[in-house]
Amino acid sequence: MVNQAVCSKMPQQKHEILRAVNIQQMILQKKSESMKSDTETFKFKFNNRLQDIVLLGLNHKTADVELRECIGFSKDEADAALQRFQESPLISEIILLSTCNRVEILIAAPDSSQAVETAKKYISESKNIPVSEFEDALYVYTGDDAVRHIFKVASSLDSMVVGEPQILGQLKDAYQTATAKKTSGVILNRLLHKTFFVAKRVRTETGIGDHAVSISYAAIELGRKIFGTLEGKKVLLIGAGEMAELAVEHLIRHRSGKIFVANRTFERGLELASQFQGTAIRFEEITDSLCEVDIIISSTGAQDFVIKREQVKKIMRLRKNRPLFFIDIAVPRDIDPEINQLSNIYVYDIDDLKDVIDENIEDRNREAVKAERIIEEAVIRFRQWYESLNVVPTIKALRQKIWGIAEAEMKKTMNQSLNHLAPDDSQAVWRMVNAMVNKVLHDPTIFLKNDGCHGSKSVYLDAARKLFKLDEE
């Protein structure tokens, strides 16, 4: 009996459910049509133009060092420039980066061409150079290209030495100055944060900065592969040369041990030794000192070998075969290359080091391809955010979010607590929810669409997006 009763009720219940679903679909369709017409109306009604992102500048590839020196901004000059640009109605936001290899101005402005002209004019006036003298060296990027360029700069893909880490610090300083002077706003803040994030990703996910690309760093990289750590390793510098001195300085920075300096002129040797807080030895003492030291950097102007195979062979027994690393930067060479044949001794001359560098540069370039992919992905993501700052997509996203929540909650309640409602009642509840959503959204929509936004509309749009968590990231 009970079963029969249940069975007889089934078609009626099924019918009611189907009706309720139809009503729901009808309301959804209406809602969607209403949103569509709203969107179209907005398109015609508001021509809310986004700020253009524009980057102009010159770097080591486009301008020679004299021009870069002339155009370069000192800290005080950069502060003054930011102040001046802030006063200009043609520029909304600005960041100025000035290093020895590049001067770049990143701008958010209502009109990119006017902003570029303003910047050029300012450079010309403040540096006292006619625009025609630097115009050819200038590059101007707008939109995606500007974003891509700043990502590349921060990731050190646009540097003279790909992968060098200094540029990121310089860019961070430039941004800090801009925030202190309050010349960056919603757009450039977001762009710069994204830039730092991209640069970090590039550094951690690619091997772009892994390998040494200068003579002294290559020598240190090799030294580490021989000795593990350079800490406490004693160094002998033979002769004086800029590159050798640089290598010693790098070794000291890596906490190498005592420094010995041997020079033909003892006086010059003493001078160098005091520079490195080391000990000067006479040229004749080199062989004896080989028992003590671990790394020998040689760069004399001698025509013949300064250290020969036999000299070294003798001392290896006394050293109990502890490894010796010769870095021969001299041309012609100071160290007999035959020494490399002996056990536990490693001789690298200038060509060998250059080969190491070339190989490392190749590695970096290979890694740069991976970095480009990361950057391209970031450019697309930034553009999506940037476009979302327009009024229409924000309002659309807002409606979708609120309606999505209301719909999900309604469905849950209808299926659980209100499943006994007659179709007419159910329809009434759905209508009420629809009306509530529209009324809740009415004021914010009017505020964003109309003149409620005083000043930069992007600030309010960005706030709205953050408040309702409209961006996925």
Place this chain on the structure above:
Amino acid sequence: METLIIFTILLYILSTISYFAYLFIQKDNLYRIGFYILTAGFVTHSILIGTAFMNTGSIPVHNLHQTLSMVGWVLTGSFIVFHLRFNLRILGIYTAPMASCIMIVSSRLPIEPAQINNTFKSFWVIFHVIIIFLGEAAFALACGVGILYLFQENAIKTKKRGFFFKRLPSLDMLDNTGYACIVTGFTLVTMGLITGFLYANAIWGRFWSWDPKEIWSGISWLFYAALLHARLASGWRGKKSAIMSIIGFFVLLFTFLGVNLLFKGHHGEFTQW
């Protein structure tokens, strides 16, 4: 039991894959995964060895199947300890495949029921066998480190740096780790030989009986003693030391397997099949 053997082999193989992936991709997570899987393999392997020990009351080295399994277990355990001490993570590309191969060969050999001899149940035999195996495992690791040293040294010496240069640690670290392995191995093997002599005297009434195994054990011991002496006295380090570690391990391998299979003698039953 067989399921446990298969499971252990599977874990060792997975660890090998992880370590090789680490060698190529150089992501730290990969070596960590490799190490954890290898440790898991070592745990299951320990259960295997422990069960065999509980069943017979003696150390499970009654046939080649068991002996090889014991070798694999001791090698893996020694690597785990060395890894924790020296953090020479790349050595996993040597140990994990070696443990896998040893276990695969062991599993393919017939599992004869152990003929329990009371002489196996003595504490001194257990101590002698375990300590000798541990020493030999340390020598095996020294060989692995020596191979890595030769790769790295060749890269630096010939100035053709290539694949291994950036993947392998410094020569200094490899040399020191190899030396530590040899010192540990030598100490353990010496202790193992002494306990062996004492036990032989207790059972057969003589310390030394010119058994081929004894002779070759003596040769191996002298080889490593000479290597250590040369290092301490005249600084035999680096390439020479690495080459000698590799040769020493082959001498040891012959002492362990070759002598038993070719010359027989009173250790022959360990490698019966």
